[in-house]
Amino acid sequence: MNRLLTTTAVALALTAGAAQAQVTLTLWTESASAPEGVFAREFSEIDNGITIDVREIRFDDLVADTLRAFATRTNPDLIAIDNPDHAAFSSRGAFLDITDMVAASDVIDADAIFEGPRSSLSWDGRMFGLPRASNTIALYYNKDLFRAAGLDPDSPPATWDEFLAAARALADPANDVYGVAFSARASEEGTFQFLPWAQMAGGSFDNINAEGVADALTLWKTLLDEGLASPDTLTRGQWDSTGTFNGGNAAMAISGPWELGRMAADAQFDWGVTLLPVKEEGGPRASALGDFNLAIFANTQHPEEAFAFLEYYQSQVERVWPEFTRLPSVAGVALAPTGNERIDAAAAVFAEQLESARNRGPHPEWPRISRAIQTGFQSVLTGAAEPQAALDAARDEIDRILN
Amino acid sequence: MTRLIRSLRDGIGFDTLLIILALFYLFVFAGLPLIYNVIISFQRVDVFSLGTLWHPNVGFENYERVFNDPLARRVLINTLIFTIGSVALQFTLGFAAALFFHQRFPGATWFRGLFLAGWIMPGLVVGVLWNWLLSGDFGVINHVLKSMGWIDSAIFWRSDTAWSLYAVMMANVWYGMPFNMILLSVGLAAIPDDLYEAAELDGANAWQRFWTITLPMMRSTIGAVLALGVIFTLQQFDLFAAITQGGPAGSSTVAQYWSWELSFREFDFGRGAVISVMMIVVVLFVSLIYVRSTRAETRL
Numbered sequence: 001m002n003r004l005l006t007t008t009a010v011a012l013a014l015t016a017g018a019a020q021a022q023v024t025l026t027l028w029t030e031s032a033s034a035p036e037g038v039f040a041r042e043f044s045e046i047d048n049g050i051t052i053d054v055r056e057i058r059f060d061d062l063v064a065d066t067l068r069a070f071a072t073r074t075n076p077d078l079i080a081i082d083n084p085d086h087a088a089f090s091s092r093g094a095f096l097d098i099t100d101m102v103a104a105s106d107v108i109d110a111d112a113i114f115e116g117p118r119s120s121l122s123w124d125g126r127m128f129g130l131p132r133a134s135n136t137i138a139l140y141y142n143k144d145l146f147r148a149a150g151l152d153p154d155s156p157p158a159t160w161d162e163f164l165a166a167a168r169a170l171a172d173p174a175n176d177v178y179g180v181a182f183s184a185r186a187s188e189e190g191t192f193q194f195l196p197w198a199q200m201a202g203g204s205f206d207n208i209n210a211e212g213v214a215d216a217l218t219l220w221k222t223l224l225d226e227g228l229a230s231p232d233t234l235t236r237g238q239w240d241s242t243g244t245f246n247g248g249n250a251a252m253a254i255s256g257p258w259e260l261g262r263m264a265a266d267a268q269f270d271w272g273v274t275l276l277p278v279k280e281e282g283g284p285r286a287s288a289l290g291d292f293n294l295a296i297f298a299n300t301q302h303p304e305e306a307f308a309f310l311e312y313y314q315s316q317v318e319r320v321w322p323e324f325t326r327l328p329s330v331a332g333v334a335l336a337p338t339g340n341e342r343i344d345a346a347a348a349v350f351a352e353q354l355e356s357a358r359n360r361g362p363h364p365e366w367p368r369i370s371r372a373i374q375t376g377f378q379s380v381l382t383g384a385a386e387p388q389a390a391l392d393a394a395r396d397e398i399d400r401i402l403n
Numbered sequence: 404m405t406r407l408i409r410s411l412r413d414g415i416g417f418d419t420l421l422i423i424l425a426l427f428y429l430f431v432f433a434g435l436p437l438i439y440n441v442i443i444s445f446q447r448v449d450v451f452s453l454g455t456l457w458h459p460n461v462g463f464e465n466y467e468r469v470f471n472d473p474l475a476r477r478v479l480i481n482t483l484i485f486t487i488g489s490v491a492l493q494f495t496l497g498f499a500a501a502l503f504f505h506q507r508f509p510g511a512t513w514f515r516g517l518f519l520a521g522w523i524m525p526g527l528v529v530g531v532l533w534n535w536l537l538s539g540d541f542g543v544i545n546h547v548l549k550s551m552g553w554i555d556s557a558i559f560w561r562s563d564t565a566w567s568l569y570a571v572m573m574a575n576v577w578y579g580m581p582f583n584m585i586l587l588s589v590g591l592a593a594i595p596d597d598l599y600e601a602a603e604l605d606g607a608n609a610w611q612r613f614w615t616i617t618l619p620m621m622r623s624t625i626g627a628v629l630a631l632g633v634i635f636t637l638q639q640f641d642l643f644a645a646i647t648q649g650g651p652a653g654s655s656t657v658a659q660y661w662s663w664e665l666s667f668r669e670f671d672f673g674r675g676a677v678i679s680v681m682m683i684v685v686v687l688f689v690s691l692i693y694v695r696s697t698r699a700e701t702r703l
Contacts, residue, residue, distance in 0.1 A: 064667040071453035092451045176540065186650045231559035232539045234651040249540065368669050378652040382564045 023305045024051045026076035028066060029292075030059040035324050036080045036132055036294060036313065043312045050305045052078070060187070063088075063367070070094055070297070077300040078309065080132055080292045083120040084188065084370070087362035089295065090121065090128035096296040096303055098310070099127045107311040109330070116289045116359050117329040123362070129295035130310045133326035135256040136287040136357040137193065138349055139163075139277065140242070140263070143270040145170055145177065145251040156274040160219055163277040167228040170251035179228035181241040181250035184220060186378050189237050191360065191370040192288045193254060194220070194377050199286035199358055200279045205369055206402060208376065209391035215279070217380050217387040224381055234381060256290060257350045260325040260343045273346040275353050285356035291326060321347065327354055365401050372397035437683060444676035453672065465673040474653050474661065481568055482637075482658045485575075489639075490632040492576040497583025497628075504584075505591045515588065522581040530645020533574035537561055537646065564654035567647045571655055574642050579635060583628055590624030591617070626696025633689045637682060658682055 027040050032054050040052040055076065057065050063085050069075040070089075081089070089095045102108050110118070110127060117131035143153035149169045157163040167179030183189050195205060197219070201212035223229040230250075233241065238255045245253035246266040253259075254276070263271065276287055294313060296306040320326045322336045325343060327350055335347040363369060376394035379385040385393070410416030444465055446458040469475060504515040521529070536543045539559035548554045560570035594617065602612050618625075640659055643649055649656035649664065656664070658678050666675030 067450040067453070067670065071450060073454065088450075094451070186648065186652070230540055231562040234562040235647060244540070371669060375652070378650065382652040382654065384564070384652055 022049050023302050024053060025078060025302060025306055025309065026053045026055060027078040027080070028055050028057055028062070028076045029080040030057060030062055032056045034080065035320050035326065039313050039316055040309065043309055048308070050308065052309060073299060075297050075299070077302060077306050078294065078296055080294050082188065083117065083289070083291060083293050084360040084362070084366045086121050086129060086293050086295065087123060087366060088364045090123040091364040093298055095128040096298045096300065097126045097128060098296065098307060101307050102127055105311060108314045112330045112332060114329050114331065116357060117293070120289070120359050120362050121293045121295070129293040130314065131329035132292040132294050133320045133324070134329045134354055134357070135258060135290040135326055136350060136354045137196065137254055137256045137276065138287065138353045139274050140245060140253040140255060140259070141272055141274065142245070142248070142251045143272055153272065156272065157277050159277050159281055160279050164219065164222065167223060167252065168226070171228045173227060176249055178230050178244070178250040180223060180252040180254065181245045182229065182233060182254040183236055183238045183241050184233050184377060184381055185235055185237055186374040187237070188370055190377065191373050192290060193238070194373060195360065196276055196287045200284060205360065205373065206398060208373060208398060209388070209395040212279070213391055214387035217377060217391065220377065221381055221387070234378065257325045257327060257346065260346055264340050264343055271342060273349045275349060287353050287357045289357035289359050327351060368401050369398050372401070440676050440679050440683070443673060444680045446673055448672035450670045461673065465677045469674050469677045474656065477653055478656050478658055478661050481656060485568060485572055485657050486633060486636045488572050489575045489579065489636045490629060493579040493583045493632055494629060496576065496580045498587050500580070500584040501587035501591055504588065515584070518581045518584060521578060526578070526641030527645055529574060529578050530642045533642070534646050537570050561647050562651055564651055567651065567655035571642050571646050574646060575636065575639055578642065579632065583632065586628045587621070587624060590621045594620045623696045627693055630689050630693030630696065634686055637686060
């Protein structure tokens with residue numbers, strides 16, 4: 001009798017325990033088909049009492065919607081956020097400090113995370129998230145058009161001069177072919193694309209009018225003035241710009257590894273990827289460090305469960321390249337072959353380019369800094385200002401924000 | 404007590420009750436936000452203090468920063484051009500279409516109904532459609548203009564600073580025209596036919612009938628349509644977001660879009676509110692015209 005009672009009590013306790021452990025977390029992301037969306041669905045299916053609701057929010061609205069939600073305390077438990085936006089949240093205590101949880105974790109090794117992504121999610125020496133992946137931009141080129149223009153597809157342009165010469169040789173207005181497609185839009189994408197050129201010329205976001213940066217801007221202006229890039233470069237994002245490359249309407253394109261899957265399916269020609277051309281032979285390399293970070297909001301009711309998802313994410317990180325063509329942000333993860341030889345060839349290029357990729361910020365006021373840079377290059381490209389004057393004005397504005 | 408109940412059921416008390424309900428609704432959902440908007444235009448509000456009710460006072464600093472912004476002049480001029488241009492074209496085309504469909508020909512009412520199809524579409528959808536039409540390299544509009552031989556090289560409607568504002572205006576005129584047409588059609592239908600018959604007997608030609616009968620009889624409708632047109636145009640946001648995002652280099656930024664950019668791109672709600680306050684003043688003024696013209700309507 002006693003035994004029966006004990007068994008019943010244990011069974012009851014177990015049911016109660018299971019009922020209590022049923023936790024639902026919310027995750028906001030720009031795309032449910034990105035790694036965190038896919039992994040969150042898998043994680044929900046594991047019998048651990050945790051379910052994650054994934055909500056998709058347009059990239060352009062992600063920060064604004066999240067800030068609004070945070071202001072009214074209706075924010076999600078977890079978010080995947082663009083890395084330059086991370087500091088605004090972590091510096092104000094919106095994100096959970098996970099430094100100690102990471103130190104106690106067997107799955108996440110903070111020291112294995114590359115320096116760039118790690119600094120984007122750190123504030124005051126503490127960790128406020130986990131990198132989803134890393135990406136950077138490089139130069140895609142259409143090998144068939146290279147051959148047709150008498151250029152060697154095996155030695156793509158390596159310096160700015162060669163790049164400009166190639167763009168001139170490849171542009172073919174009669175057949176609706178531009179030399180190059182990129183994005184100089186007045187949005188974070190434009191900043192993302194411009195900063196590497198400024199950095200290769202010796203500048204940086206806090207020294208945007210350094211000597212030489214005007215040359216970068218002049219190069220961009222030449223591309224537009226000579227009709228080597230579509231005038232819509234000013235209003236088009238990277239995804240749409242690269243779409244014109246895939247359609248054969250641009251012979252080169254500057255974009256990141258997120259394009260690889262679509263390009264492999266859409267592009268009806270032979271293509272390759274090479275490092276961004278440097279200013280002069282032997283000059284410094286630079287590229288943009290992109291992609292998102294995963295973070296837990298400080299006001300979540302379930303920090304342990306949310307952290308369990310970050311651990312699950314990290315345990316799956318070697319899938320990030322072959323399944324999503326994104327570069328892992330941790331050391332020691334080999335880029336597994338995808339079965340597509342062009343994508344596999346691109347893997348090595350992007351991995352090498354990533355070594356010279358630099359952070360935007362981190363700074364809590366990044367959107368305003370970025371805005372000043374956008375105003376700078378857009379005013380030059382539309383002919384409203386001279387390069388050096390526009391960069392000086394951008395520098396003044398950025399100095400005001402930084403101080 | 405019974406008098407009060409009787410008055411509530413049938414009499415002045417019932418009217419008062421209805422008015423109080425309406426006023427209460429207006430005060431809570433329109434009045435308070437408006438007042439709060441004016442208050443935060445004098446405060447420093449960023450996202451992390453957005454949730455608190457009260458923020459640090461900065462006096463006229465937000466106003467000074469908005470007026471001294473290099474973009475301010477451009478935005479003011481753009482807003483004037485966009486509003487006046489859009490309303491004038493929407494009204495003229497809408498009036499012309501209304502007069503056309505007022506002629507009795509087979510299918511006139513059907514065609515008029517079809518015109519409304521554009522107006523019932525969400526602004527963002529219209530914006531995306533026009534975005535494709537206006538695209539520089541592959542846009543339909545450029546293709547048509549080129550094959551007609553009217554232009555030699557493509558016009559980059561969205562990316563050319565000389566065109567970007569007019570590209571959005573074109574889309575907005577198309578979008579708002581049917582609404583103007585329907586309101587003006589209602590006005591036309593209300594004019595008694597015998598007036599025209601009498602004028603015709605007196606020997607008035609079509610032009611004279613238009614100037615001496617149609618226009619004067621439509622005065623209140625026209626006032627209302629123009630006032631609503633200005634208000635709707637000052638609200639137009641979706642088309643800017645979908646077509647130019649206010650660019651390139653701010654060449655198509657108008658007040659309402661700038662206000663949104665300051666608030667939700669730069670997260671400076673104080674400066675965003677400054678622009679809203681100034682727009683409220685303009686809309687209040689236009690609303691006065693609207694109220695006056697509808698008052699004349701009830702007198703008729």
